[in-house]
Amino acid sequence: MSSRDRILGRVRRALADVPPDDTSYEQAVDRSYLRVHGDLDVEQTVDLLAENLADYRAIVRRCTEDELARTIAAMLAARGAATVLAPPGLDPAWLSATDVVQVPDRADSTPHDLDRIDSVVTACAVAIAETGTIVLDAGPGQGRRRVTLVPDHHICVVRVPDQVVSSLPEALERLDPTRPSTWISGPSATSDIELDRVEGVHGPRTLEVVLVSDPPGVAA
Amino acid sequence: MPAFPKAAHDAVNNPTLRGNLRHATHTIRDKRAAAVAELDDWAQLREAGKQIKDHTLRHLDRYLVQLEESVTAAGGTVHWAADADEANRIVADLVKATGETEVVKVKSMATQEIGLNEALEAEGIAAYETDLAELIVQLGKDRPSHILVPAIHRNRGEIRDIFAREMSEWGRAAPVGLTDNPADLADAARLHLRDKFLRAKVGVSGANFMVAETGTLVVVESEGNGRMCLTLPETLISVVGIEKVVPTWRDLEVFLQTLPRSSTAERMNPYTSMWTGTSEDDGPSDFHLVLLDNGRTDTLADEVGRQALRCIRCSACLNVCPVYERAGGHAYGSVYPGPIGAILSPQLRGTQSEVDASLPYASSLCGACYDVCPVAIDIPEVLVHLRERIAQGGPVTREGNKAVLKPAKGHAAERAAMRAARWAFGRPGALRAGQRLASRTRKLHPRTLPGPGKAWSATRDLPPVPAEPFRDWWQRTDGGKKSDGDKKTDGVRKTDGVTKDGK
Numbered sequence: 157m158s159s160r161d162r163i164l165g166r167v168r169r170a171l172a173d174v175p176p177d178d179t180s181y182e183q184a185v186d187r188s189y190l191r192v193h194g195d196l197d198v199e200q201t202v203d204l205l206a207e208n209l210a211d212y213r214a215i216v217r218r219c220t221e222d223e224l225a226r227t228i229a230a231m232l233a234a235r236g237a238a239t240v241l242a243p244p245g246l247d248p249a250w251l252s253a254t255d256v257v258q259v260p261d262r263a264d265s266t267p268h269d270l271d272r273i274d275s276v277v278t279a280c281a282v283a284i285a286e287t288g289t290i291v292l293d294a295g296p297g298q299g300r301r302r303v304t305l306v307p308d309h310h311i312c313v314v315r316v317p318d319q320v321v322s323s324l325p326e327a328l329e330r331l332d333p334t335r336p337s338t339w340i341s342g343p344s345a346t347s348d349i350e351l352d353r354v355e356g357v358h359g360p361r362t363l364e365v366v367l368v369s370d371p372p373g374v375a376a
Numbered sequence: 377m378p379a380f381p382k383a384a385h386d387a388v389n390n391p392t393l394r395g396n397l398r399h400a401t402h403t404i405r406d407k408r409a410a411a412v413a414e415l416d417d418w419a420q421l422r423e424a425g426k427q428i429k430d431h432t433l434r435h436l437d438r439y440l441v442q443l444e445e446s447v448t449a450a451g452g453t454v455h456w457a458a459d460a461d462e463a464n465r466i467v468a469d470l471v472k473a474t475g476e477t478e479v480v481k482v483k484s485m486a487t488q489e490i491g492l493n494e495a496l497e498a499e500g501i502a503a504y505e506t507d508l509a510e511l512i513v514q515l516g517k518d519r520p521s522h523i524l525v526p527a528i529h530r531n532r533g534e535i536r537d538i539f540a541r542e543m544s545e546w547g548r549a550a551p552v553g554l555t556d557n558p559a560d561l562a563d564a565a566r567l568h569l570r571d572k573f574l575r576a577k578v579g580v581s582g583a584n585f586m587v588a589e590t591g592t593l594v595v596v597e598s599e600g601n602g603r604m605c606l607t608l609p610e611t612l613i614s615v616v617g618i619e620k621v622v623p624t625w626r627d628l629e630v631f632l633q634t635l636p637r638s639s640t641a642e643r644m645n646p647y648t649s650m651w652t653g654t655s656e657d658d659g660p661s662d663f664h665l666v667l668l669d670n671g672r673t674d675t676l677a678d679e680v681g682r683q684a685l686r687c688i689r690c691s692a693c694l695n696v697c698p699v700y701e702r703a704g705g706h707a708y709g710s711v712y713p714g715p716i717g718a719i720l721s722p723q724l725r726g727t728q729s730e731v732d733a734s735l736p737y738a739s740s741l742c743g744a745c746y747d748v749c750p751v752a753i754d755i756p757e758v759l760v761h762l763r764e765r766i767a768q769g770g771p772v773t774r775e776g777n778k779a780v781l782k783p784a785k786g787h788a789a790e791r792a793a794m795r796a797a798r799w800a801f802g803r804p805g806a807l808r809a810g811q812r813l814a815s816r817t818r819k820l821h822p823r824t825l826p827g828p829g830k831a832w833s834a835t836r837d838l839p840p841v842p843a844e845p846f847r848d849w850w851q852r853t854d855g856g857k858k859s860d861g862d863k864k865t866d867g868v869r870k871t872d873g874v875t876k877d878g879k
Contacts, residue, residue: 160456163618163669166776167437170677174434181623184431189420189630208643263657267574267608287644300658301607301649305600306574324644325629333590333625334450336655339648344600347640348509348525349532349558350396351403357508357562358569359600359647 192322193286201285202316206367208288212342213355214363218316224368225253228277228311231364232256235309237274243299250277250313261299270306276360277311278304281337283320283365284327288342290314290365291327293335301338310360312340316367377709379734384703393529397704400528401695407641408692408748414643415633424630426752429686432623433676439588439621440667446591450653452663457615459670459775464495466666467580467613471501474611474662476577482595482602483507484582485523485689486615486668488711489724492580503580504546504572506601508565515542521705521713523691524639529704532556543568569601579605579660583616584688585631586665589624592652593665596635596645606649612660617668619676619685631688634750638690671724677773680761684719686751691716693745693755699738708735715745719758726774727766733784736762767791789828811845818843 157165196204206216219227232240232254242251243261251258259273279297283290290312292298304310314320321327331337344359355361377383387393412418432439444454457463471479479496481487481503493503493514505514512527513520516538520526527535536556543550548568554560581602585594593614595602606612622628636645654663676682694700694714705713709731710721718739722732736759745755765772767790769783783791800807818841824833853860 158456159458159462159669162458162776163456163667163673164437164440166669166673167440167618167676169776170673170773171434171436173679178434179431181431181435185424185427185627186420187424189417189424190415193415193417212642212646271570271574284644289644294655294658301603302659305603305607324632325626328625328629328632333587333592333650334652336651336658337649338603339644339650341642341644341646343646344598345646346508346562346599348507348512348527349535349561351400351525351528352558354558354562357566357599357601358506358573358604 190323191325194322196285196322198317201322202320202367204322205283205285205288205314205316205320208285209290209342209365210288212288213345214288214342214365216365216367218367218369221368221370224250224313224366227366228313229254229256231311231366232275235275235362237309239273239275241270241273241276241299241303241307243276243278243297243303245296245298246277246279247297261303263300267302267306270302273307275309275311276303276307277313279313279315280319282327282330283314284322284324285320286323289324289327289339290341291331291337291339293331293337295335301336304338304340305359308356308360309362309364310340310343311364311366313366313368316369377729377731379730380703380707380709380738381734383709383731384707384738387704387707388702392531393704394702396529396531397701400522400525401701404641405692405695405748408638408695411637411641411643415637418634421630421634422750422752425634425688425750426686428622428627428630429688429751430683432621433619433682433685436618436621436676439623440618442588443586443591443621444667446588447586447653447663447665448591450591452591452653452665455664455666457666457668457670460490463490463615463666463668463670464492467492467615468496468499468501470611470613470664471496471578472499474578476501476611478502478504478572478576479578479580479613480504480506480572480576480605480609481510482579482581482597482605483510483526484580484615485711486582486617487580488520490615490668490670492615504569506569506573506605507597508562508599508601511565511569512538515539515546519706520711522694523689523712523714523716524694525691526705529706532558532561535561539564547571573601573604573608576605576609578611578613579609581605581612581614583614583620584635585628586616586621587623587625587628588621590652592625592650594628594632595649596632597648598640598646600647603647603649606651607659609660611662611664613664613666615666615668617670618672619687635688635690638688638692638748638750671726673776674726674773675720675723678723678761681719681723681758683753684716684723684758686753687716687720688751689716690750692748692750696744696748698740698742698744703738708738710735715739715755715759716753719753719755719762722762726772727762727781727784733766736760736766808845808847812848814841815843815845 280290281293343363346357496503509527522528539550583593584596700714708717712720718735727733766784769781
């Protein structure tokens with residue numbers, strides 16, 4: 157007998173007490189928990205995102221669409237970055253104001269190659285205000301999972317308000333489970349030494365989030 | 377491993393350990409309470425988490441088959457392991473097939489439970505733990521003492537010494553003049569481990585959740601070492617207990633809210649990785665899921681004990697437990713310490729060993745563990761159930777077979793005393809004679825008990841024997857209606873509520 161059959165057989169024997177007409181999945185779970193905590197308007201939700209991101213030591217900047225290229229250029233310059241990784245599908249306009257060398261995200265680049273890159277700029281799939289989380293799902297402008305992991309500096313651009321949701325349930329609804337996803341809440345951190353929080357053990361030690369909004373008067 | 381009381385003895389007498397534990401558990405329990413208080417619907421989320429897990433466990437066969445189909449359709453390969461040996465053999469064979477002799481590991485309770493690192497070492501494969509705390513434990517040739525923060529029993533000075541002494545043995549040495557500042561220690565670990573991550577071809581992980589509907593696996597972590605192991609290697613092997621499955625993608629909305637707040641007291645942990653099979657040009661090209669039984673189906677067969685399989689390994693119960701706080705994790709003699717360990721380990725491993733038979737007693741039954749549990753496992757209920765099983769024996773399932781457990785040896789004296797009591801209560805004459813003898817010889821009774829009763833009486837006063845048996849007093853005074861006469865009742869009688877004038 158295969159181990160598969162053995163284990164499934166044991167499970168079925170162990171569940172001899174469960175009647176065949178047991179409560180269905182749909183009825184077994186009471187979903188009366190909240191979809192969203194609080195009653196915030198769009199602007200307040202974006203403010204909450206900024207606040208919670210900062211609370212977990214991400215550096216948050218806000219700008220309009222036409223200021224974005226200059227903002228990113230200034231952030232790379234302040235960091236002293238010599239190279240920046242640009243994932244496929246990243247809006248070329250975002251890096252139009254910087255003269256830092258741009259490196260494409262290639263499937264055949266090794267982890268060592270990535271380790272030599274100073275910064276990475278990406279878009280995101282969705283951001284969650286209540287938890288201060290940005291989610292990347294390898295979509296356009298986000299790159300492979302590793303590009304936001306190995307370089308020490310990650311700049312993530314979030315379009316507000318359309319990429320912002322209030323809560324975790326709302327974010328899951330927007331995501332496609334077949335895509336690999338990475339949820340990031342603040343930079344890498346550990347509390348393993350006497351529960352003192354230390355940023356950046358393995359992932360990027362600096363996470364900068366740019367909340368970019370359309371300029372006033374321009375319809376989305 | 378010795379029984380819990382013996383193992384706890386040294387820990388309780390170690391002031392450094394107790395200091396480290398007290399600091400850690402109190403810090404984290406206060407933070408957890410604040411993080412939980414932020415959500416108005418905590419009670420409903422907790423109930424939903426319980427219901428999802430219960431429903432899944434009640435139909436586990438169906439969801440495991442569905443999970444297997446989803447993972448396979450997404451490009452993964454599913455293996456089934458009935459016990460630790462089989463799981464270790466599967467992983468070792470998969471690693472050997474890649475031609476590699478080292479693997480990087482994400483902290484995982486399941487792989488600790490089966491002793492994977494040791495099994496791989498025996499096959500000539502080096503397994504590197506990459507979680508900072510696990511690295512401290514591995515370099516210190518130590519054992520983890522907490523589910524979430526396994527090196528909680530070590531302070532910064534001890535960690536510095538371990539790094540300075542051991543890192544060079546395993547790879548990049550610690551920087552010269554390393555201080556005990558946590559940031560410097562974390563930096564030393566970053567440099568040491570980065571060498572390993574960048575060249576690793578095989579990663580080994582567990583998973584916090586597996587979604588049957590989609591075949592998605594979820595790993596929740598803080599440091600990024602998990603992401604390194606899950607995305608940089610070409611081959612990824614995940615060893616996951618069969619109880620970690622949830623039916624749908626939507627169910628994650630409950631657990632991703634309750635797990636981080638319960639474990640690290642954060643709104644959300646810094647990194648969560650989700651993957652479904654393999655993705656072209658992104659992450660490992662070869663993905664293997666090893667579904668582990670190792671005592672879980674036996675646990676499932678116990679209708680009371682089954683609820684332990686709801687556990688999402690948040691470790692909140694450890695941090696509130698007065699016994700864990702003083703004894704530390706090592707005393708439990710299992711990878712699952714604290715209250716959850718006290719009910720999970722004896723069920724996964726059976727209660728044949730001394731340590732497993734003692735674990736259900738490693739509790740004051742105060743109930744704090746139940747209060748904080750995000751999936752509402754009634755740990756005290758299971759503890760009492762297991763105590764009953766150990767003391768009285770009864771039906772159990774071991775390796776899928778029904779068996780009848782004999783009462784544990786340690787309880788022989790208690791059972792003999794009960795048998796003697798049953799005999800005496802069934803013979804009023806003998807009982808009366810015995811009571812009279814006890815009253816008349818009461819001045820001669822020792823203050824402590826001999827033999828195995830010595831430990832019991834070392835911390836308690838023996839109950840005093842009254843000067844006159846109750847039944848004699850009742851007969852003589854007609855239930856207190858007649859005068860007591862010369863016979864004076866003693867203090868004990870009064871505290872029993874019967875006074876001299878019988879009112």
